Amino acid sequence: MPIHEKSLIRPENLKTSGESLVIDGIDVSGHWSTFIQSRVVRDYDESMEQEIAALPGGEYIHRCWQCGSCTNSCTVNAINPDFNPRYWIYLIRMGMKDELLRDKDIVWQCVSCNKCTYACPRDVVPEGVMKATAHWLELKGHTAKSHSTVFDEIFSGQVIATGKIEEGRILRGFFRRTGQVLMQDWVVELVRRMIRHIPVGLLMRMGMANVLRPRTRGWGRARAALEEYVHEQEARHRKALGLDHPAE
Amino acid sequence: MEQKYKKVAYYPGCALEGTGHSYNRSTKEVGKALGLDLVEVENWNCCGAMEVKNIDPKIQTYLSSRVMSIAANEMGFDTVMAPCNGCYHNLKKAEYDLGQDAETAEVVERLSTKAGHETYKAGQIETIHALDWIKDSLGEEGIRQRVKGGLKGLKVANYYGCMYTRPRHIFPEKDKGPGSESTLKPHYMDDLLAAAGAENVDFPLKTACCGGAHTLSDSDTSTRLVLNILRAAEASGAEVIATECPTCHSGLEMHQIRAEKKLGEKTGVKIVYFTQLLGLALGLGARQVGIHENVSDSLGFLKQKGIA
Numbered sequence: 001m002p003i004h005e006k007s008l009i010r011p012e013n014l015k016t017s018g019e020s021l022v023i024d025g026i027d028v029s030g031h032w033s034t035f036i037q038s039r040v041v042r043d044y045d046e047s048m049e050q051e052i053a054a055l056p057g058g059e060y061i062h063r064c065w066q067c068g069s070c071t072n073s074c075t076v077n078a079i080n081p082d083f084n085p086r087y088w089i090y091l092i093r094m095g096m097k098d099e100l101l102r103d104k105d106i107v108w109q110c111v112s113c114n115k116c117t118y119a120c121p122r123d124v125v126p127e128g129v130m131k132a133t134a135h136w137l138e139l140k141g142h143t144a145k146s147h148s149t150v151f152d153e154i155f156s157g158q159v160i161a162t163g164k165i166e167e168g169r170i171l172r173g174f175f176r177r178t179g180q181v182l183m184q185d186w187v188v189e190l191v192r193r194m195i196r197h198i199p200v201g202l203l204m205r206m207g208m209a210n211v212l213r214p215r216t217r218g219w220g221r222a223r224a225a226l227e228e229y230v231h232e233q234e235a236r237h238r239k240a241l242g243l244d245h246p247a248e
Numbered sequence: 249m250e251q252k253y254k255k256v257a258y259y260p261g262c263a264l265e266g267t268g269h270s271y272n273r274s275t276k277e278v279g280k281a282l283g284l285d286l287v288e289v290e291n292w293n294c295c296g297a298m299e300v301k302n303i304d305p306k307i308q309t310y311l312s313s314r315v316m317s318i319a320a321n322e323m324g325f326d327t328v329m330a331p332c333n334g335c336y337h338n339l340k341k342a343e344y345d346l347g348q349d350a351e352t353a354e355v356v357e358r359l360s361t362k363a364g365h366e367t368y369k370a371g372q373i374e375t376i377h378a379l380d381w382i383k384d385s386l387g388e389e390g391i392r393q394r395v396k397g398g399l400k401g402l403k404v405a406n407y408y409g410c411m412y413t414r415p416r417h418i419f420p421e422k423d424k425g426p427g428s429e430s431t432l433k434p435h436y437m438d439d440l441l442a443a444a445g446a447e448n449v450d451f452p453l454k455t456a457c458c459g460g461a462h463t464l465s466d467s468d469t470s471t472r473l474v475l476n477i478l479r480a481a482e483a484s485g486a487e488v489i490a491t492e493c494p495t496c497h498s499g500l501e502m503h504q505i506r507a508e509k510k511l512g513e514k515t516g517v518k519i520v521y522f523t524q525l526l527g528l529a530l531g532l533g534a535r536q537v538g539i540h541e542n543v544s545d546s547l548g549f550l551k552q553k554g555i556a
């Protein structure tokens with residue numbers, strides 16, 4: 001599959017000559033009389049790479065040698081050419097924040113398939129870099145929390161609290177927090193087909209899981225240790241990113 | 249043939265107590281039919297699935313290490329079997345990270361001590377998948393000998409997903425030449441089902457991603473990814489997609505319906521756990537292996553084929 005590269009030839013960077021540009025008596029107007037305006041980049045954000053490297057997953061970003069294997073193998077890139085891990089790693093290492101921010105709303109879409117990690121010759125773990133970058137964008141306030149982050153938080157919150165998860169509870173919590181209607185037409189169809197053959201006993205057991213939350217016995221101490229660790233890490237990340245005000 | 253994994257610790261994980269119930273059930277039934285014993289890990293916890301690592305990878309490592317610690321230190325096992333790709337992957341990753349990264353080992357030790365259980369040390373236990381469990385215990389010959397009825401040339405696309413093979417470094421036992429599992433072109437499920445009488449089709453998307461990580465938070469992407477897989481399976485001539493992971497399985501089921509409702513793209517290929525197919529081939533009843541619990545309704549089709 002060819003590697004899609006983003007062009008800097010964007011409408012706002014173009015200089016067009018207008019109707020009739022005549023130079024030395026020669027009419028040079030027309031589609032080829034189009035020039036890219038010279039761009040001077042002054043707004044390098046030199047701390048961006050260090051900050052992203054300080055978040056979990058971003059540790060090995062410095063190893064990248066821009067071979068493009070990650071983008072070439074990427075699942076999401078195949079359906080959206082704008083999703084380009086190699087390019088983003090380049091921008092981050094160069095400190096070209098404004099360019100990165102153009103794609104801020106799609107970085108979170110990485111599906112963690114690890115095709116990139118498999119292909120990367122430098123053990124950058126691009127999958128981790130995608131997660132670190134998505135978190136960086138959220139922590140810095142460039143994007144709102146993505147649905148994916150909301151889901152991760154609900155899920156992890158339940159695991160840390162009880163040791164186990166119960167799918168129905170996670171589902172309802174997620175739809176509620178993201179303001180979506182739970183009973184969308186395809187969900188209704190799914191449930192309809194699911195319960196067609198399921199024995200009553202199983203349905204009751206699934207229903208009971210909502211009432212009696214599945215949990216790991218004696219989890220209290222693990223919970224306390226994990227909560228303490230999470231707070232410790234949150235403080236560390238905020239410090240690394242230079243965010244002084246406490247988390248909301 | 250000596251049964252390598254005659255008795256192992258069994259870690260079903262959260263999904264197998266919920267949406268993956270029929271995988272749990274068919275795995276246990278197949279074990280029974282093959283004379284392999286499973287002892288469930290006592291008072292286990294969630295491995296962290298695909299979500300906890302995004303909050304902090306070391307928490308995920310801790311969660312997985314606790315499961316291995318109980319199986320090894322409290323129950324005395326040297327092997328733990330996880331049928332869910334997510335659990336299998338996370339236990340393998342924890343094993344790798346604990347062996348390679350001193351900081352991770354230090355965090356896990358601290359958390360384990362505070363939580364009040366023995367710290368898991370790399371190398372104490374071997375994590376295997378349900379595929380390894382059956383394949384390495386019986387081999388294809390062992391399956392062939394035990395088949396009753398068989399799969400009668402059922403055309404199967406074997407779908408392995410992401411977590412069973414990627415990233416390569418956490419699976420040191422794979423890619424070891426003939427006989428070992430391949431991370432690029434996995435074949436354990438193909439081998440087992442062929443021995444049970446299936447005809448495996450040439451399926452190019454064995455290790456493609458179904459978008460399971462974002463099945464709810466980015467449903468449109470997942471639907472497109474799943475639709476690719478379903479279409480490719482049908483184009484390869486498959487009647488059935490065999491799965492080995494509850495997340496993949498329910499993702500395929502769910503987005504098959506979503507593709508139909510949202511995109512008007514109807515696909516008819518059936519989605520069945522490999523343990524269900526194996527169970528049927530071994531002469532177990534369709535109910536026994538939970539065929540009726542699957543969303544993609546395959547009971548009628550399998551009956552018509554004379555398999556169920």
Ligand code: SF4
Nearest residue numbers: 064065067068070120
């Ligand atoms: S595959 Fe690795 S080294 Fe190559 S561009 Fe991607 S991250 Fe960089």
Ligand code: SF4
Nearest residue numbers: 074110111113114116
């Ligand atoms: S893990 Fe993310 S970045 Fe890597 S190939 Fe998969 S979707 Fe692309």
